[in-house]
Amino acid sequence: MNTLLTAEQQELARSVAAVGKKHYEDMAIEWDATSTHLPNSERKRLADLGYLGVAISPRWGGGGGELMDALVIIEELAKCSSLPAFQVFEANTGPARVVELFGTDEQRARYLPEIIAGEATMAISISEPDAGSAASDLRTEGVRDGDTLVINGQKRWCSGAGVAEYYLVYVRLSGHRGARGIGGVIVPRDTAGLTFGPQEQLMGFHGIPSADMFFDDVRVPMANVVVPASGFGKLMGAFSIERLGNATMSLALAQAALDRTASYVVERRQFGQPIIEFQSVQNTLADMIMRVEAARLLIWRAATSTNGITPDPQQVSIAKCFANETARTVSAQAVELHGGYGYHRDYHVERYARDAMGWAIAGGTPTMQRTRIASGYLRRSFRQYRADG
Known part of the structure; x- marks a missing residue:
């Protein structure tokens, strides 16, 4: 199977596997039993190894690798523990990637270097009590007020909620029904009016945060809109x-x-x-x-x-x-x-x-x-x- 990878990717897989066995395999059972979130020191370790920005452009501090490079790292880490793998997952295949693909240069320069350096994590927030598989039914609404977007609503099943520093939130930005009115906006964790429910007690995913998010007149700059309405x-x-x-x-x-x-x-x-x-x-x-x-x-x-x-x-x-x-x-x-x-x-x-x-x-x-x-x-x-x- 490894012959389908380049020689560099095969070596990457071997080196990541060694990191996983040395640092994470023995901790996996304890972290699962105690539902411990990945320590910030380990997030920094992943950053220092270059894993958090491996598939992000060097312009923003990343490694400029291929998507396959990120998948190789995710697989090798996740064989040992889901927690470090999830950090790489979020940084290279999750909401940070949306910012790189569709954000403004100002947004990329503001958020990506922090994420790549292990100083912050960005989580994605889509689901709602009545919008799971039917994501286009979401009701959380963002209304423009001058240079500010005012957000009201509730989100559910956000992996990272309460722990991640930033959230890419899917919101309804226009009066259009269905997918046409939906866009994406970045909301920092410490924004006034944003609160979190208790951490969910799930069957699995122990140590990966999950909670409801409540938006009560949450105000963020319009400059935080990554994808406008009709960008679903x-x-x-x-x-x-x-x-x-x-x-x-x-x-x-x-x-x-x-x-x-x-x-x-x-x-x-x-x-x-x-x-x-x-x-x-x-x-x-x-x-x-x-x-x-x-x-x-x-x-x-x-x-x-x-x-x-x-x-x-x-x-x-x-x-x-x-x-x-x-x-x-x-x-x-x-x-x-x-x-x-x-x-x-x-x-x-x-x-x-x-x-x-x-x-x-x-x-x-x-x-x-x-x-x-x-x-x-x-x-x-x-x-x-x-x-x-």
């Missing part, structure tokens, strides 16, 4: 990059589950022999291997399908859907092959299974991706709303 298509195009980061997080969980299971079934003995000698175990392991290999190929194909700005959304949906389901299936198979030990925290695989469910939900569920895939293949849209909706 741009936001969703950039979101294809985020979905590839999501798919890679799933891939990493599946690969880690496979690696641990392969070692376990060779060492574990029952009925007088290693359990790998049983054909049912061999067949399950083979299925795990095939799924992981296929998921990686689909992600890498999508990552190189760019039109010069963003990847082909059809290829991204295929990759995300398959990778999400691969992580769920392979991690469940890992738990099963570990037997009772698979249900024990110290063996890691139960954490993979919990986190795999979260990545499948985040960024558009497999069910929604299937609708997108069918729509793209047939080159027709499917009406999701009721006739009277």
